[in-house]
Amino acid sequence: MGLFKKFRDAWFAPMSFDSLDDDFYDRLEESLILADVGMDVALDATEKLRRRAYDDRLLTADQVKGALREILAEKLEVGDSRLDLSTQPSVILVIGVNGVGKTTSIGKLAYQLKKQGKKVLLCAGDTFRAAAADQLEIWAGRAGVDIVRQNEGADPGAVLFDALAAAKARRSDVVLVDTAGRLHNKANLMKELAKLRKIIDRELPGAAKETLLVLDATTGQNGLIQARQFKETAGLTGIVLTKLDGTAKGGIVIAIAQELQVPVKYVGLGEGIKDLAPFDAKEFVGDLF
Ligand code: GDP
Numbered sequence: 001m002g003l004f005k006k007f008r009d010a011w012f013a014p015m016s017f018d019s020l021d022d023d024f025y026d027r028l029e030e031s032l033i034l035a036d037v038g039m040d041v042a043l044d045a046t047e048k049l050r051r052r053a054y055d056d057r058l059l060t061a062d063q064v065k066g067a068l069r070e071i072l073a074e075k076l077e078v079g080d081s082r083l084d085l086s087t088q089p090s091v092i093l094v095i096g097v098n099g100v101g102k103t104t105s106i107g108k109l110a111y112q113l114k115k116q117g118k119k120v121l122l123c124a125g126d127t128f129r130a131a132a133a134d135q136l137e138i139w140a141g142r143a144g145v146d147i148v149r150q151n152e153g154a155d156p157g158a159v160l161f162d163a164l165a166a167a168k169a170r171r172s173d174v175v176l177v178d179t180a181g182r183l184h185n186k187a188n189l190m191k192e193l194a195k196l197r198k199i200i201d202r203e204l205p206g207a208a209k210e211t212l213l214v215l216d217a218t219t220g221q222n223g224l225i226q227a228r229q230f231k232e233t234a235g236l237t238g239i240v241l242t243k244l245d246g247t248a249k250g251g252i253v254i255a256i257a258q259e260l261q262v263p264v265k266y267v268g269l270g271e272g273i274k275d276l277a278p279f280d281a282k283e284f285v286g287d288l289f
Contacts, residue, residue: 003269003277004287007250011035012289017061020053028068036220036251037075041258045071069285075254076281079263083238084208085118089167091175091200091207094240095193095233096214097226098129098181101242101268105214106176107139108276109240109266114145118173123163124149125156125196128180136178142273146170156180156192157199164203186229193233210237212265215256218246227260236260242268245275253284 015027025046032042048071049064058064084090092109096102110120122140124133124147133149140147148163160177167175179196182189193211200209213230215223230236239256244267257264264279 002287003267004250004284006248007035008288010249011251017064020058020064025050032251034249036247036249036255038224038251038255038258041075041251041254045075065289069288072254072285072288073281076257076264076284078257078261079237081238081263081265081279081281083210083265085113085174087204087206087208089121089164089172089175089204089207090209091164091167091177091204092210092212093177093179093193093196093200094212094214095179095230096181096240100181100214100216100219100226101240102181102214103132103135103139103178104271105240105242105266105268105276106136106178107143108268108273110139110145110176111143111273112276113174114143119171120145121163121167121170121172121175122147123160123175123177125159125163126178126180127152127154127156127159128182132178132180146172157195160196160199161203164200168204190233197235209235211235212238212240213260213262214240214242217241217244217250217252217267220247220252223252224255224259227256231260236262238263238265240264240266240268240276241279245269250284253279 011031015031029042029046049068052067058067094102094106113120122136124136126132130152137147148166150159163175213236215227239262241253241264253264267277267279269275269277
């Protein structure tokens with residue numbers, strides 16, 4: 001596929017894997033830091049490679065690259081990267097601060113799931129922001145799926161309750177729930193998310209549930225700060241990393257997976273409805289070099 005081939009230049013293109021001397025390991029560490037994987041990952045991956053090269057007597061450039069691919073993939077494989085859609089309906093709560101691409105990602109995911117034959121229902125749970133529900137409705141139209149919404153200022157819990165009732169009545173396969181993303185009032189935000197989760201547990205006790213955190217890849221270390229704040233929300237099951245088309249580095253994927261110990265499940269690669277890809281760690285590292 002080669003979705004991630006463009007990151008090659010930022011990572012290993014200038015490097016030679018032919019002689020494993022100190023200079024090689026210094027350059028490797030530097031390349032990893034420049035690619036945005038974060039200092040800890042860069043140091044640890046370099047150290048692991050050094051040890052593995054010695055223990056396993058790696059000699060050829062291909063052997064070294066293979067080992068490095070494995071080491072980096074391990075850092076991304078921190079859980080199942082597929083969505084749990086094992087019940088009808090399944091419920092996916094989508095959280096994240098404003099502007100990261102939450103609405104867009106919900107629209108893209110709805111389109112993708114519908115193409116897979118699923119009956120999708122969107123829930124406009126961001127009743128705080130003017131026009132949030134309007135925007136979601138536009139995406140529902142593009143994807144050809146249903147939406148449950150109320151007026152601006154409505155109680156998000158009430159909208160969710162309606163949406164879950166509609167999903168049961170209409171036999172929907174998946175409910176995608178948009179949520180408010182205001183972070184300047186963190187305590188309230190977290191309380192609201194907990195409330196929404198409680199409603200889902202009460203209305204659909206046995207349902208497969210996901211909580212996906214949407215993060216913007218172009219915000220680099222800021223994204224990590226946001227991730228840390230949302231980490232406190234119990235039950236985070238996956239990351240959607242948007243705007244990966246807007247960065248030349250890409251290492252933030254590893255930094256975030258490591259920071260949260262939660263798998264990246266999807267990546268956004270553009271503004272169009274088809275620009276969302278399920279994330280596969282092996283594909284990512286395979287494309288790098
Ligand atoms: P929300 O406030 O989190 O719901 O964010 P929106 O979904 O409204 O998206 C904010 C902006 O980011 C919009 O202009 C989107 O087109 C853009 N956007 C979202 N995802 C991607 C992506 O993967 N790549 C690019 N280039 N732009 C994106």
